[in-house]
Amino acid sequence: MQRLTIAPRPNWKLKAHEYGFNFHTLLGEPYWREDAYYSFSLAQIENDIEAPTLELHQMCLHAVAQVVNNEQRLQQFCIPPAHWDLIADSWRRQDPSLYSRLDLAYTGQGPAKLLENNADTPTSLYETGFWQWLWLEDQLQAGLLPAGADQYNLLQEKLIERFRQLKSQFPDRLLHLSCCQDSSEDRGTVQYLADCALEAGVANEFVFIEDIGLSKRGTFTDLNNGEIRWLFKLYPWEFMLREAFAEHIYPSKTQWLEPPWKALVSNKAILPLLWQLFPNHPNLLPAYFENDPKAEFTGRYVKKPIFAREGANISIWQGDQPILASDGPYGAEGYIVQSYTPLPEFNGRHALVGSWLVNDEACGLSIREDSSAITQNLSAYLPHVITP
Amino acid sequence: MKRSQIINLNRMRKYSGVFALKPLALCMTVLFAGCESNEQQADIFKTLEECKTTYPDLSAQCEMAFNESLKKAEDTAPKYKTMDDCIIDFGPERCTPYKSADGNSWFMPAMAGFMLARALDDNRRYNTAPMFTSSINSSPYYNRWTTVDGNSYGDYRNRQVRTNTDVFRPQPRITKTIERGGFGSKASAASSWGSSTKSSSRSGWGG
Numbered sequence: 001m002q003r004l005t006i007a008p009r010p011n012w013k014l015k016a017h018e019y020g021f022n023f024h025t026l027l028g029e030p031y032w033r034e035d036a037y038y039s040f041s042l043a044q045i046e047n048d049i050e051a052p053t054l055e056l057h058q059m060c061l062h063a064v065a066q067v068v069n070n071e072q073r074l075q076q077f078c079i080p081p082a083h084w085d086l087i088a089d090s091w092r093r094q095d096p097s098l099y100s101r102l103d104l105a106y107t108g109q110g111p112a113k114l115l116e117n118n119a120d121t122p123t124s125l126y127e128t129g130f131w132q133w134l135w136l137e138d139q140l141q142a143g144l145l146p147a148g149a150d151q152y153n154l155l156q157e158k159l160i161e162r163f164r165q166l167k168s169q170f171p172d173r174l175l176h177l178s179c180c181q182d183s184s185e186d187r188g189t190v191q192y193l194a195d196c197a198l199e200a201g202v203a204n205e206f207v208f209i210e211d212i213g214l215s216k217r218g219t220f221t222d223l224n225n226g227e228i229r230w231l232f233k234l235y236p237w238e239f240m241l242r243e244a245f246a247e248h249i250y251p252s253k254t255q256w257l258e259p260p261w262k263a264l265v266s267n268k269a270i271l272p273l274l275w276q277l278f279p280n281h282p283n284l285l286p287a288y289f290e291n292d293p294k295a296e297f298t299g300r301y302v303k304k305p306i307f308a309r310e311g312a313n314i315s316i317w318q319g320d321q322p323i324l325a326s327d328g329p330y331g332a333e334g335y336i337v338q339s340y341t342p343l344p345e346f347n348g349r350h351a352l353v354g355s356w357l358v359n360d361e362a363c364g365l366s367i368r369e370d371s372s373a374i375t376q377n378l379s380a381y382l383p384h385v386i387t388p
Numbered sequence: 389m390k391r392s393q394i395i396n397l398n399r400m401r402k403y404s405g406v407f408a409l410k411p412l413a414l415c416m417t418v419l420f421a422g423c424e425s426n427e428q429q430a431d432i433f434k435t436l437e438e439c440k441t442t443y444p445d446l447s448a449q450c451e452m453a454f455n456e457s458l459k460k461a462e463d464t465a466p467k468y469k470t471m472d473d474c475i476i477d478f479g480p481e482r483c484t485p486y487k488s489a490d491g492n493s494w495f496m497p498a499m500a501g502f503m504l505a506r507a508l509d510d511n512r513r514y515n516t517a518p519m520f521t522s523s524i525n526s527s528p529y530y531n532r533w534t535t536v537d538g539n540s541y542g543d544y545r546n547r548q549v550r551t552n553t554d555v556f557r558p559q560p561r562i563t564k565t566i567e568r569g570g571f572g573s574k575a576s577a578a579s580s581w582g583s584s585t586k587s588s589s590r591s592g593w594g595g
Contacts, residue, residue, distance in 0.1 A: 020402030045390060130400055133391060150390050157392040174558040180575045199399050203557035210572035213565035217490050225467065226560025235575065245570030309578075329578040386390055 001040055001108030003346035003382075006145070008034045009138050021131055023185045031381055032127060034135055038351065038367045038384040040108075045152045045365070045386055048112055052283045053102055053355040053362040056114050059281070063273050064091060064264045076289065077269040078306050078333040083241045086250045087260045095259035096166060097359055098193075098232070099125070099159065101366070103375075104283075104353040107344040111282040112353065114274075115338075116304070120258050120266035121234050123185060124381060126192040128356060128366040129155035132383035148388035155356050155364035156196060162358050163200030170230060170255065175204040176222060178212065179234035186234050193232060209235045218251045230255040237263035238307045268306050268336050287338040300340035305331040311376035316340055326374045343373065350375065430505035430551040432519055432533055432541070439504060446511060450504070453516035457502035461518035462486065464536045464559035467494045479523030492564045497522075501533070503541075505551060515556040 009015070012034060016024050024032035040049075067073040068088045079087060101122035106112035133153050139145045177194050179186035190206065197204050205222060212228070213221040220228040231254050233240070240246060241263070249260075264270065271287040278284060288295035290303070300323065303315045312328025317337075343350040352375045354366035370379035433439040439450035467486065468474040474483035474495040484498040500521045507513035518536065521544045522529035533541035533549070536559055541549045 018403050019400050042390070130395065133395060136391070153391040156395055172558045174560055176560075180572060195399050199396060203554075205560065208572075209575070210569060212571050213568040214570060215563040216492065216566050217563060219563065221563060221565045222560065224560070225562050225565050226464075227563050228560070235571065239574035240571060243571050243573050248570070 001038060001044060001106070001344065003036055003349075003351070004039055005036045006034070006139065009135070009142070012135075015134070015138075016131075019131070019134070020191065021126065021188070023188055026378060029378065029380075031378070032131065033380045033382050036347075037382055038346075039387045040152070040365075040384060042150075042386055044108060048106060049104070049152070049353065049355050049365060050362045052104075052112055053357060054360075056102055056117070056283055057100065057357055057360060057362070059274055059278055060117055060119070060265050060270060063270050063277055064261055066273065066277065067264050068092075068261065073273070076273075077264055077267050078238070079263065080241055080246075082247065083250070083260070087263060090256070090260040095256065095261065096169065097259055097262060098162060098257045099359070100262075100265070100357045102355045102357070104355055105341045105343050106353045112355075113285050113341050114271075114283055115285075115352075116268060117265055117270065118354075120262045121236050122354075122356075123189050123234070124354065124366050124368070125155070125189050125356075127381050128153065128354070128364055129159065129196075130192065132366070132381075135383045136385065145385060146388060150386040150388070151384060152365040152386060153363075155358065158358035158361055158363040159193070159196040160200045163197045163202045167200055167202050173230045173255070174226075175202050175230050175232060175257075176207055176228045177204055177232045177234075178207050178209050180209050190232070190234050209233065212245070214245060214248055214252075218248060220245070220248070220252050220254055228254060230257070232257040236307070236309070237266070268304050268308070271304075271338055272336050285339045285341055287336055290335040290337055295337050297337070297339055302338045302340050303335050304338060305335055306333040311374045311379075314374050316373065324373060326372075326376060343375070349380075352379070427550050427552055428505050428508075430503050430515075430549055432501050432503050432547055432549060434501040439502075446506075449506075449512060449514055453504050453514055454502055457516050457518040458499055460516075460559065461496075461499040461520075461536070462488075463561040465496045465499075465518065465520065465562065466536070467496050467562050467564075469494060471495045476524065477522060477527050478520065478529065479527070482521065482523055488563070490563075494564075500544075503535075503549070503551065503555065505553075505556070515553070517555050 067077060068091045074084050099122060100117060100119040102117050103115040104112040105115055133151065136151045140149060175197055177190045179190045194204050194206065207222040211223050215221050215227065222228055237260060240249065272289050275284055275287045300316055300318050303317060305313045308328065308330035311326055313326065313330040315325035316323045343352055349369040349371055350373050352368045354368065355362065356364040365384055367382050367384050368375055368379045369382060370376060431442065436450060436454040439454065440447040443450060471483060474497065478497040482497050482500065483495050485493065486496045487493050497520045499518045501519040503517045503519055505515045519533050520529065521531065521533060524530060531544045533544055535555050539555065541551065
């Protein structure tokens with residue numbers, strides 16, 4: 001694993017406009033950077049990222065099965081009791097899922113360590129599935145990358161394939177896609193999924209989360225009063241289950257992407273549970289609930305809220321001394337603690353690996369770098385290459 | 389190879405004006421599945437009888453398509469609170485009261501015809517969609533064939549049209565919304581935190 005510099009494509013901003021990638025620069029800071037890329041060997045990708053990703057995903061599914069019918073666990077996962085049936089039923093029915101991103105600490109050697117599983121609302125999807133792919137093709141053509149350079153990236157292809165499977169499962173169903181207002185990144189992510197769905201022949205419509213309505217029949221509706229029967233929501237389950245329409249979720253009989261059981265996978269409480277179920281697994285870090293007497297670390301450890309987004313409210317500790325902390329609005333539901341493992345540093349930047357799954361298939365990689373040891377939502381995205 | 393060999397760039401392109409595109413050249417490369425035409429020939433019949441007369445061999449198909457379209461019209465046509473609202477768009481003789489199974493009363497344009505597109509390889513397979521028209525000359529649908537999503541299919545007197553298969557895509561069932569805004573409050577509460585340091589244009593709810 002290396003960080004190598006490369007000349008950016010001279011026309012990339014025009015191209016970004018052409019393809020509708022309009023969140024590459026944020027607050028004047030580059031979010032997408034192509035003046036450098038990360039390079040991996042094929043063995044690193046296949047042995048250290050892909051294989052553990054598949055295994056970690058199966059371990060997470062195993063963990064979910066331990067939670068759905070266990071009241072004590074559901075409480076630890078901070079699922080409101082009114083929604084236990086929603087989640088248990090969705091698991092029993094095996095409601096289909098779409099995608100996930102595992103965040104891994106990986107230095108290029110030794111086992112990658114699972115930091116968390118973004119299984120409910122992963123973003124940086126477009127940048128990964130399409131935009132870095134296009135970068136690779138362009139740079140290969142320009143001769144700036146070694147011939148035969150590859151990328152670990154079947155993400156878009158697998159998404160389209162997944163939508164095809166879902167279409168055969170629900171042949172005449174219209175898909176609604178939704179995200180919050182005022183986020184160009186989320187809107188771009190959802191537009192990308194709409195494009196992938198359309199490529200697979202899945203007809204779809206868009207509605208903002210805030211615009212969703214409720215009909216007399218108890219179904220959710222779009223702004224044209226059209227019924228929503230199948231909804232992709234780039235909006236966390238832990239929010240939805242605590243909002244005004246929460247009680248209507250179950251009776252509405254909506255088919256959800258991601259399905260309700262994903263609320264358990266994306267939950268930080270799965271980290272201590274995984275450690276309990278698979279102690280000393282090479283791809284796991286020791287993790288405990290905050291109040292667990294076993295939560296004693298000799299070295300540094302990280303405190304994470306049960307629910308949090310984009311690196312908010314995370315703190316790094318040594319004993320009872322905080323070393324670094326990010327602020328944010330989360331933490332009301334409690335915390336888990338996880339042994340600290342440093343992210344590799346390149347050029348003074350900390351690199352975080354995102355490993356992508358579509359349903360059960362591992363199929364792509366993304367890299368984010370941040371000047372802080374806590375990767376947050378303004379960290380930069382860089383493309384990667386598998387060097388021949 | 390660990391990456392996709394082909395991505396349909398046409399599907400991904402949002403603005404074609406940036407570069408001088410040569411659509412013809414693009415279509416010649418097999419990569420661009422978006423160049424495939426999904427247009428097809430279709431008939432629009434004002435009545436079931438008209439369909440049966442045109443295709444005597446397919447009278448059963450005519451009947452099924454007609455009934456299917458009627459059902460689609462009830463579920464998916466625009467619904468209005470008052471007759472007057474409907475008349476503004478479609479005209480007095482084109483509007484009809486409608487009561488849905490769940491007891492909602494409203495007004496909707498009556499189906500003025502139905503589109504029938506037969507599969508090229510098999511006469512018995514078809515797609516169908518309800519068609520509407522307006523008798524009000526200030527309406528965009530005046531004397532034109534229109535579908536539930538408001539797309540125009542030309543002069544109301546035409547019987548044969550070229551259509552895009554999008555017209556047959558699933559449409560949402562139209563219902564009455566009694567309340568809105570029940571989702572999204574947690575996001576706005578959380579985003580009010582730190583709004584001075586972060587642009588709302590990026591702090592989304594993904595992660």
